[in-house]
Amino acid sequence: MKKFKFTAILAALPFLTFAHTGHGVMEGSSMIHYLMSPMHMIPTAIIIAGVAVYFWRKKRATSK
Numbered sequence: 001m002k003k004f005k006f007t008a009i010l011a012a013l014p015f016l017t018f019a020h021t022g023h024g025v026m027e028g029s030s031m032i033h034y035l036m037s038p039m040h041m042i043p044t045a046i047i048i049a050g051v052a053v054y055f056w057r058k059k060r061a062t063s064k
Contacts (some may be wrong), residue, residue: 009047
């Protein structure tokens with residue numbers, strides 16, 4: 001079940017971070033919009049942090 005949740009989060013990542021027009025002051029299809037807009041940056045940072053914690057715990061568990 002844990003592997004399914006992890007896979008579901010990874011599968012949702014493109015949909016959470018998709019840059020598009022309609023909000024912000026930058027062009028919606030530019031990389032700057034994607035990186036600087038909190039609407040895209042916060043979910044991406046949360047998911048990246050979660051993946052990092054997952055692998056850190058996995059590595060720590062196997063080293064014991």
